[in-house]
Amino acid sequence: MCFADFPARLTGILLGLLLSISAAQGFEIEDRRLFEATDERTRLSVISTADLDVFEPIIRAFQASHSDISVDYVVTGTTDLMQALYDEGASFDLAISSAMDLQTKLANDGFAQTHTPTASATLPTWASWRDQLFAFTQEPAVVVVSDRFFPPGEAPQNRDELIAILRANPELFQGKIGTYDVRRSGFGYLMATQDSRNSDAFWRLMEVMGRLDAKLYCCSGDMIRDVASGKLALAYNVLGSYAVAQQNTTDGFQIIEMSDYVNVMSRTALIPRTARNADDARIMLDFLLDLRSRKDLVAASGLPAIDPAALLANPSLRPIRFGPGLLVFLDSLKRQSFLRNWENSLLQN
Structure with missing residues (x-):
């Protein structure tokens, strides 16, 4: 039997059901x-x-x-x-x-x-x-910095240095910072929640980035490309393995493992x-x-x-461990609270 054998109304209902199944x-x-x-x-x-x-x-x-x-x-x-x-x-x-x-x-x-x-x-x-x-x-989360903004030896080596540099030069870094949109990226959310557990500097850094109109990304590759081109001065919490792979074929950026701690995924x-x-x-x-x-x-x-x-x-490398602790920030209320604080920090404009 084909659709032509069905009454028009029944055909419409059947098509609607098929579309609903596809959309699911x-x-x-x-x-x-x-x-x-x-x-x-x-x-x-x-x-x-x-x-x-x-x-x-x-x-x-x-x-x-x-x-x-x-x-x-x-x-x-x-x-x-x-x-x-x-x-x-x-x-x-x-x-x-x-x-x-x-x-x-x-x-x-x-x-x-x-x-x-x-x-x-x-x-x-x-x-x-x-x-x-x-x-x-085992892959570290790193900071990728542009050679146009940071000559060799001048890139920040820890989060306190990064915060200080960003605060001291707002005109230079306005709209030039990239990081994950943790609402869209599961990896970005994981890195952000682990950061929040490791150091109070994370929230200070997010507030500074928010005042500088940080650009939000879904993927490490996009951030690395924009840093290499000079569109961004730096990108925070980039997947280190992708950065190393891109550095093999692309000039224009440096990879920094923060000395205070490095989350290892x-x-x-x-x-x-x-x-x-x-x-x-x-x-x-x-x-x-x-x-x-x-x-x-x-x-x-x-x-x-x-x-x-x-x-x-390297004692600064902190591998993320399996276990129930990883489920804490997946609780719906805990997630809503974290995202609310994150949005209040990053989306200030």
Whole structure:
């Protein structure tokens, strides 16, 4: 039977229902590519917040060892990934995200499957949670500064210095500061809430940025490009791995790890409850967990692997730990309060 067989009114109702169902799948896909296997046996569906050019070397290397697994790689934002799995029940075999708090909530609320890594893929105890959520990188949140505004050796090295420089030169930095719009970015929200727990300087810095009409961004890549071009003087809480990768091909900016403290995020992976191909997801998850043994992939992707020695060598590095503490700022009332304070600080004009 076709639509022509239906009365006009019934056809309208049916079309409305179909449109409603389509609209319900509301998470935004930023990029997508199918990496076809040489001799496809199965297909692995991955939803990820990592840019395609960052993750492609890892997928290619994975397929070199598993030439019968095609990989359908979907790129989305951190909050969209959460929406897809938590609210919409979308079916993906592996979920990779830089928002550790949102991933923790997925696992905590029963949206992840248990996995026991192979012996070669074992991690430090702090890099996994409940055998459901696993870290495979350690990436600092950094400040990126423009060479046009900060000659070598003149960039601020800690938050107090940054606040002092911004306060002393409002005419120079008006409209020239960038940071995450934490209302839109799950990673940005995670970094901001961790900042608020680490130091009172965070709120002083947000107020100064607000008076300078700070520009708000969704993504690290956009901020880095605007700093490199001189459109921005600096960007705060940029993902360090992306900054390093872009510095390899772009001049015009410096990367500063604040000496008072550096929040270190771990990119995490879990196997969603809705996975249809959990077997191959486990194979790829183990491959990711063994990233620290593949220096070639670390170099090609720009994703720093788990490195406990680096954390011991630099006491200013503060890795964000898994656990219930990451869920505190996801409580609706706590989130509303935090965002209200953040808006009062940043949106002063």
